[in-house]
Amino acid sequence: MTPEHPRSLKAKDSVLCATTELLTEGGLPAATVDAISARSRVSKATIYKHWPCRTAIAAEAFGKQMAAAIPLPDRGNAVDDLTEQVRLVSAFSAGPHGTVFAQLLAACVADPAGSPYFREYFLDARRAAVAELWQRALDRGEVDPEITADTATDVLFGPLIFRLMTGHQALTQEQADALSSAALRGLLS
Amino acid sequence: MTPEHPRSLKAKDSVLCATTELLTEGGLPAATVDAISARSRVSKATIYKHWPCRTAIAAEAFGKQMAAAIPLPDRGNAVDDLTEQVRLVSAFSAGPHGTVFAQLLAACVADPAGSPYFREYFLDARRAAVAELWQRALDRGEVDPEITADTATDVLFGPLIFRLMTGHQALTQEQADALSSAALRGLLS
DNA sequence: TAAGGTGAACTGTACGTTCAGTTCACTTGA
DNA sequence: TCAAGTGAACTGAACGTACAGTTCACCTTA
Numbered sequence: 001m002t003p004e005h006p007r008s009l010k011a012k013d014s015v016l017c018a019t020t021e022l023l024t025e026g027g028l029p030a031a032t033v034d035a036i037s038a039r040s041r042v043s044k045a046t047i048y049k050h051w052p053c054r055t056a057i058a059a060e061a062f063g064k065q066m067a068a069a070i071p072l073p074d075r076g077n078a079v080d081d082l083t084e085q086v087r088l089v090s091a092f093s094a095g096p097h098g099t100v101f102a103q104l105l106a107a108c109v110a111d112p113a114g115s116p117y118f119r120e121y122f123l124d125a126r127r128a129a130v131a132e133l134w135q136r137a138l139d140r141g142e143v144d145p146e147i148t149a150d151t152a153t154d155v156l157f158g159p160l161i162f163r164l165m166t167g168h169q170a171l172t173q174e175q176a177d178a179l180s181s182a183a184l185r186g187l188l189s
Numbered sequence: 190m191t192p193e194h195p196r197s198l199k200a201k202d203s204v205l206c207a208t209t210e211l212l213t214e215g216g217l218p219a220a221t222v223d224a225i226s227a228r229s230r231v232s233k234a235t236i237y238k239h240w241p242c243r244t245a246i247a248a249e250a251f252g253k254q255m256a257a258a259i260p261l262p263d264r265g266n267a268v269d270d271l272t273e274q275v276r277l278v279s280a281f282s283a284g285p286h287g288t289v290f291a292q293l294l295a296a297c298v299a300d301p302a303g304s305p306y307f308r309e310y311f312l313d314a315r316r317a318a319v320a321e322l323w324q325r326a327l328d329r330g331e332v333d334p335e336i337t338a339d340t341a342t343d344v345l346f347g348p349l350i351f352r353l354m355t356g357h358q359a360l361t362q363e364q365a366d367a368l369s370s371a372a373l374r375g376l377l378s
Numbered sequence: 379t380a381a382g383g384t385g386a387a388c389t390g391t392a393c394g395t396t397c398a399g400t401t402c403a404c405t406t407g408a
Numbered sequence: 409t410c411a412a413g414t415g416a417a418c419t420g421a422a423c424g425t426a427c428a429g430t431t432c433a434c435c436t437t438a
Contacts, residue, residue, distance in 0.1 A: 007402070007417055028299075033393065043419045048394065079377065106295035109354055110217075123355055144378045147371050150358065151348075155371045159340075159347030161354075165298055166312055169339065182336050182344045186375025188268065189333045200383075222428065232384045237429065 012050055014040040019061035024096070028103035031058050055107045055114025062104055063121025066092065072129050078137030083180055085133060086156050089126070090176030093164055098171060102164045127153055155183050201239055203229040208250035213285070217292035220247050244296045244303025251293055252310025255281065261318050267326025272369055274322060275345050278315070279365030282353055287360060291353045316342055344372050 018040035022031040033054050037044045051057045069092055073084040093101055104122075108115040127150070134149040143152070159179040163171055207229035211220040222243050226233045240246045258281055262273040282290055293311075297304035316339070323338040332341070348368040352360055 005403075005417070011418075032391090041419095043421095044394080045396080045420085046418050049417080054393070082376075102298050105354055106298035109291050109295035109356075110299065115356065119355070119357060123357060127357075141378060143376050144371075144374075147367070147376060151364075151367050151371050152376055154348040154351050154368060155344075155376060158349070158351035158368075159343040162343050162347035162350045165294055165350075165354075166308070167298075167304065178336075178340050179343060179347075182333075182340050183372065184376050185333075186377075187271075187332050187336060187341055187344060187373050188375075189330060221426090226385095230384095232386090233429080234385080234431080235383055238382085243428070 008050075011040075011042045011046055015042050015047055015050070015057060016061045016064070018042075019057050020065055023058060023062060023100050027100050028058060028107060033057075051117075053111060053113045055104070055111050056117040058104055059108070059114060059117040060121050062097075062100060063118070063125070066097070066101075066122060067125050069097075070129075072132065078133065078140055078142035079184060081133045082130070082137065082152075082156065083184065085129060086160065086180040086183075087173070087176065089157065090160055090171065090180075091173065093160060094171045094173065094176065098164055102161075102167075105161070105165070126157070130156065156180060159183060200229075200231045200235055204231050204236055204239070204246065205250045205253065207231075208246050209254055212247060212251055212289050216285075216289050217247060217296060222246075240306075242300065242302045244293070244300050245306040247293055248297070248303060248306040249310050251286075251289060252307070252314070255286070255290075255311060256314050258286075259318075261321065267322065267329055267331035268373065270322045271319070271326065271341075271345065272373065274318065275349065275369040275372075276362075276365065278346065279349050279360065279369070280362065282349060283360045283362060283365065287353050291350075291356075294350070294354070315346070319345065345369060348372060 015036060018036050019031055022035055022039065031054075033044055033047065036042075036057065037047060047057070051060070070085075070088045073081050073088070075081055075084060092098070104118060108118040130153045131149040134143065134152050137143040138145060159182075160171070160176060163169060163175070163179070169175065204225060208220055208225050211224055211228065220243075222233055222236065225231075225246065226236060236246070240249070259274075259277045262270050262277070264270055264273060281287070293307060297307040319342045320338040323332065323341050326332040327334055348371075349360070349365060352358060352364070352368070358364065
């Protein structure tokens with residue numbers, strides 16, 4: 001690979017920084033490539049040497065921001081750990097970041113070229129976190145061993161994301177708790 | 190409201206029909222307003238007299254198609270009924286229609302003007318269906334009365350949608366069964 | 379004859395591309 | 409040690425394209 005000349009690093013950094021700002025200020029619609037170029041003072045030509053498409057830039061910028069905001073909990077109890085992870089994600093999502101997350105996920109569906117970036121910078125990290133928590137929980141015999149970590153991830157986060165995207169109801173902390181509780185314990189009486 | 194002159198009805202119908210075809214053939218990206226206009230032989234000017242934006246057209250066309258494809262089951266048992274409903278939706282989603290569904294949901298996030306249509310023509314119908322099944326299940330005491338029908342809907346369909354949108358794993362019938370089973374019974378051992 | 383529809387041209391926005399020219403970190407050689 | 413040279417990386421500005429949505433003069437039919 002390229003030995004990453006200092007100029008490249010600086011340009012990449014400027015772009016990601018400007019993108020994060022724009023995303024915070026006005027969501028994905030505000031993070032136009034022209035706007036990013038203007039604010040970062042990096043030319044579009046250079047930007048497109050580093051990323052294949054607009055979505056990729058936003059995914060990288062946002063993914064790094066989110067990763068920094070959500071640590072991996074360890075309370076010594078599987079249910080609490082998983083619940084805490086969902087709580088962290090939902091607290092993050094309930095704020096203005098949630099909108100950006102939804103927009104980004106949506107953009108990756110509309111523009112498949114960006115989805116590898118989204119997967120790399122966001123999904124894989126979340127999935128790995130849950131996989132670790134799930135393994136701990138399995139070791140402690142606290143969860144159903146028939147269920148894979150992937151299925152658990154989808155069951156835990158899916159409802160959150162679904163509500164976020166359809167926007168039919170506000171995503172408060174109480175709502176998030178109800179969702180994760182129902183997912184953990186099941187719907188049956 | 191307009192008394193819906195026969196010409197209006199015909200135009201609307203042509204548009205919805207053409208849109209359904211285009212969605213089937215090439216997904217949402219193929220259902221350009223120009224393409225819809227060309228195929229339906231209804232002018233763009235007329236189209237924009239009936240719908241506020243592109244997403245609205247697609248949502249209406251697709252919603253009607255989906256509603257027709259997914260009946261409300263009644264097997265005399267809540268668990269089976271809910272599972273069956275999720276199965277129907279997932280079978281529908283696992284095929285080429287699933288992609289369109291994801292694209293449409295994505296489009297409504299990117300373009301909020303379309304989301305009322307999406308809600309009206311798709312989400313509300315699904316939500317109403319589950320609400321009815323949920324009430325039946327409550328009457329029979331088969332599900333947790335602490336959980337609302339809305340929460341149940343999100344827990345049942347969220348994982349499916351999440352997987353569909355991120356596309357990290359194929360959505361086979363087995364996968365869908367695993368998801369709905371985990372959602373119904375919970376993750377705990 | 380008037381409500382509804384047509385068609386074609388037009389505007390605006392934003393993605394992604396291209397290219398001639400510039401900058402800067404580095405070798406090279408005296 | 410320092411001027412000259414080299415090439416990779418960046419700039420700026422223009423351009424092509426695609427598509428959403430609008431407008432308007434004209435036609436058609438109940």
